[in-house]
Amino acid sequence: MGIVNIEDELHEQLRRASKASYRSINAQAAFWIRIGMLGELNPGLTFQDLVARELKAAGVDAPEPAAAPPLKTVA
Structure with missing residues (x-):
């Protein structure tokens, strides 16, 4: 874990x-x-597609978008 420097406004x-x-x-x-x-x-x-897939991967019953390509994951 580390520290990330970001702008004050962000x-x-x-x-x-x-x-x-x-x-x-x-x-x-x-x-x-x-x-x-x-x-x-x-x-x-879309953002909604990504969130729905993350929820599904976490075991939450979220509808899968129709005909979406397989999700590439973040390691």
């Missing part, structure tokens, strides 16, 4: 988003990083 956006999402600031940053990485690995999928 930190403020993280703080606000974490309150709205009921996550810690670190958890919100991790969520944005993971979704960003998955988006880069799967440019044909």
Whole structure:
């Protein structure tokens, strides 16, 4: 685990988003990083597709988008 230096304005956006999402600031940053990485690995999928697949992989009953390509994963 390490420290990441980010701009003050981005930190403020993280703080606000974490309150709205009921996550810690670190958890919100991790969520944005993971979704960003998955988006880069799967440019044909929407944000909603990525979240639905992450929920399904975690065992949550989320509908799979129709005809979506296999998900590339983040190690």
